[in-house]
Amino acid sequence: MQFEKGQIALSFLQNFPGMLKTTVYKIVFFAVAFFVFNPGFSQPDTVLFQSKILTPPQSFTDGVEGPAVDNEGNLYAVNYHHEGTIGKITTTGEASIFVELPTGSIGNGIRFNNTGTMFVADYKKHNILQIDMKTKLVTVFAHDDGMVQPNDIAITKWNTFYASNPDWKNGTGSIWYANKKGKLTPLETQMGTTNGIEVSPDSKKLYLNESTQRKIWVYDISKKGKIKNKRLLTEFPDFGMDGMRCDANGNLYIARYGKGVVAIVSPGGKLLREIKLSGQKPTNVAFGGTDGKTVYVTLQDTGNIETFRTDTPGQEWINTKR
Numbered sequence: 001m002q003f004e005k006g007q008i009a010l011s012f013l014q015n016f017p018g019m020l021k022t023t024v025y026k027i028v029f030f031a032v033a034f035f036v037f038n039p040g041f042s043q044p045d046t047v048l049f050q051s052k053i054l055t056p057p058q059s060f061t062d063g064v065e066g067p068a069v070d071n072e073g074n075l076y077a078v079n080y081h082h083e084g085t086i087g088k089i090t091t092t093g094e095a096s097i098f099v100e101l102p103t104g105s106i107g108n109g110i111r112f113n114n115t116g117t118m119f120v121a122d123y124k125k126h127n128i129l130q131i132d133m134k135t136k137l138v139t140v141f142a143h144d145d146g147m148v149q150p151n152d153i154a155i156t157k158w159n160t161f162y163a164s165n166p167d168w169k170n171g172t173g174s175i176w177y178a179n180k181k182g183k184l185t186p187l188e189t190q191m192g193t194t195n196g197i198e199v200s201p202d203s204k205k206l207y208l209n210e211s212t213q214r215k216i217w218v219y220d221i222s223k224k225g226k227i228k229n230k231r232l233l234t235e236f237p238d239f240g241m242d243g244m245r246c247d248a249n250g251n252l253y254i255a256r257y258g259k260g261v262v263a264i265v266s267p268g269g270k271l272l273r274e275i276k277l278s279g280q281k282p283t284n285v286a287f288g289g290t291d292g293k294t295v296y297v298t299l300q301d302t303g304n305i306e307t308f309r310t311d312t313p314g315q316e317w318i319n320t321k322r
Contacts, residue, residue: 066110069288078107109152123149142182164194196244234269243284255282287314
C-alpha cells in the first residue's frame with residue numbers, strides 16, 4: 001500500500017513539473033507529499049490485534065504495572081524511571097513522572113472510578129491510595145495490615161472496590177472488599193496466588209485469576225457487595241497470568257505472563273484469540289484511545305508498554321468517559 005502511494009506521488013512529480021514553477025504549487029505539492037509519505041497521517045492505525053512498541057524499552061523499571069487511562073486519554077503506569085513513581089504518557093506521546101508516591105510506597109494496579117479519581121494498589125504499605133488528578137495530592141483511601149500485598153483492584157459502577165491479595169512466598173492469596181468509605185473486609189481466603197481481578201460490565205460478576213494455579217474464577221456479586229456461587233471460568237495448561245480487563249461485551253483480556261501474549265476469553269470461558277507481543281512477561285492491560293479500542297500492555301522483561309487495536313471498547317474506558 002505504501003509502495004503504491006509512493007508511485008502516485010512520483011507520477012505527480014513527473015507529469016506536472018510545470019506546477020513547481022510557482023510558490024503556490026510548491027506548497028500544494030509538498031503538502032500532498034507529506035500527507036502521502038507520513039504514516040501517521042496517511043495510514044490510520046486500523047490493523048487489529050497487531051502489537052507494536054509504544055514506549056522505549058527500559059523506560060520503566062521491571063515493576064511496571066498499572067496501567068490506566070484517564071478521561072482525557074492520558075495513559076498512566078507505575079514505576080516510570082524509578083520505583084515509587086507513577087508515569088504519565090500524554091496523547092501526543094510525551095512521557096514524564098506524574099507523581100512520586102509517599103516514601104516506602106510502591107504502586108501496582110491503577111484504576112479510575114467513574115468520577116475520574118485515581119486509585120493505586122500500594123503493595124508495600126498495605127494501602128489503596130487515592131490521588132487527586134488536579135492537585136496530585138496522594139492520600140490513603142483504605143489500609144489494613146492484614147493484607148499481605150494489595151496487588152490489583154477492580155471498581156464497580158457503584159464505586160466499590162475488590163482487591164486481589166497474593167502471598168507469593170506461600171503460593172496463597174485472598175480477595176478483599178472496600179466500600180465507598182474505604183473500609184476493607186476480607187471476602188475469601190485460602191485461595192491460590194490471587195492476581196488479576198475485574199468486574200463484568202454490569203457489575204454483577206467478579207472475575208479473579210490465580211497466577212500460579214492458572215485458573216480463572218467467576219463469582220456472582222450480591223447487592224451488598226458480597227460474592228457467591230464461585231465457579232471455574234477457565235484454566236490454562238501452562239505459563240502464568242497477571243492483570244486482566246473486560247471489554248464492553250464482557251470478554252476478558254488477560255496478560256499471560258511468560259507466554260508473551262494477551263489472551264481474549266469470552267464470558268463463557270472460551271479462548272477467542274491470543275495477541276502476540278514483543279515481550280514475554282506482560283503484567284497488565286488497559287483500554288484507551290479516542291474510541292476505547294486501543295489496548296495498552298505493560299511488560300516486565302522489556303520495561304515498557306506495547307499497544308494494539310481491538311474491535312470492542314473497554315468497559316473501564318466507557319465508565320471513565322461518563
